[in-house]
Amino acid sequence: MIIDVNAYVSRWPFRRLPFDDTPALVERLHQSDFTEAWVGSFDGLFHEDIARVNAELVSECERHGAGLLKPMGSVNPTLPDWQDDIRRCHEEYGMAGIRLHPNYHGYMLDDPRFAELLSLAESFSLIVQLAFYMEDPRTQHKLVQIPHVQPGPLKQLIEERPRLKLILLNSSIVGPPTLSELIAAGNVYADISHAESIGSLDKLIKIVPYERLLFGSHFPFFILEANLLKFQESELGETINAAIRWENARSLNG
């Protein structure tokens, strides 16, 4: 049993991915014993008609999700009347959370609209997923160079919102503040998708309490096996394995 908190549907604009077709993606997840996958839409990074992106994400999950896919809506706080997008995610679609890509939407975390967005999410009890980056800057298309998200005032924003549920995605390269400082600042989790180096999970659980780690794949941009195999490379024991693979996500979304 695995809950993947970091998957995507639709197309990555710079190449076709082997599993960028939703039925194939769902079938692949089923093969590896996934019971849930929290999916954002690649379109949410690039499209300005975010309302349509979210409507299509919901219908894609309903049509092809087979009970597996849980939509995480996109919100871009630089767009006019963005507050209505987050309201729809909550009221019309009953989503568990939203996924943010500040670097693709062109704002820093000290932007007052970001603080307002976090407050709205907190008031709706929506989980906020914050993606720190999507693609190695060295291989990005030369006309579309996207910097990493800088945490900036994030620690303080977390501390001011004790009921906010925040998941840091793709967060192996965070800081300062460090990943462990952000985790300690509130109700904050990190996914394992970008944990690297030999025995990466052994190293990660020394920085982040395992109760705050979630299985994330960055699939289908990444190969699904990349994160599954980490549990073979690090022998963490059944308790920690189960916590990271599904229990923590289940209780976070409970």
Added chain:
Amino acid sequence: MIWDLHCHISNVEGTTPDEKIAAMMTYADRMGVERMVFYMGTNFSTDPDPEEFRRQNDEVLQALSHWHHRAFGFAYLNPKYPEACLQEIDRCIVNGPMVGIKLWVALRCNDPRLDEIIHRCAELKAVIFQHTWLKSNGNLEGESTPMDMAVLAARHPDTPLICGHTGGDWEQGIRAIRVHKNVSVDLAGSEPTAGFVEMAVRELGAERVIYGSDVGGRSFSTQLAKVYGAKISNVEKKLILGKNLRRMMEPILRIKGVKP
């Protein structure tokens, strides 16, 4: 059978080369990696003088000393010092246990100073590994691109060469070396991005694609996944995971009397 082309004794627990390689083998065992090729020392140096690259090679020689049944070594060289490189090839390969060379980011590989080194390795059947990256945010001054590799390959069409990291930006790297049949690509050391291995097999054929990890900076998991997760045949996966590297190393292993 898994052979790993690209390993370093860095980013792993332990204070000495002996401790580090032992820690690495624990992880290799869990992942079913039988043989590993090591190069460069516990601390990397981008532009080493001969004294420094000899010191780095000494660390690898020390690490290998208890692991000859599982580990191979390539001598780390800086082609800015061709004479010292030839001496180091004699020390590490002719008179030592190493079976290839590693060239990194000190000097771009289209430079004529590489030629003598390549000739000597060809005589010895030593494996030649050249790091390459094509970074959209800028290469290091002495860092080779896969296009530089193509220039080198054209000058030495009968010598097998390995294009490290497939150029990093593999979509361009594969194209850059495609026509040079003497060039194989190393899969190591980039993110486990879907589609990489499928394209390499489609454009080069599985025989020219070699699994490597770049542990300890990378994990076995993310790098093995590139092969395990690729939509290619099992026969192709076996070539990539070990058979190709073994085939490439067989001549020098035979000369050295090492059973592959």
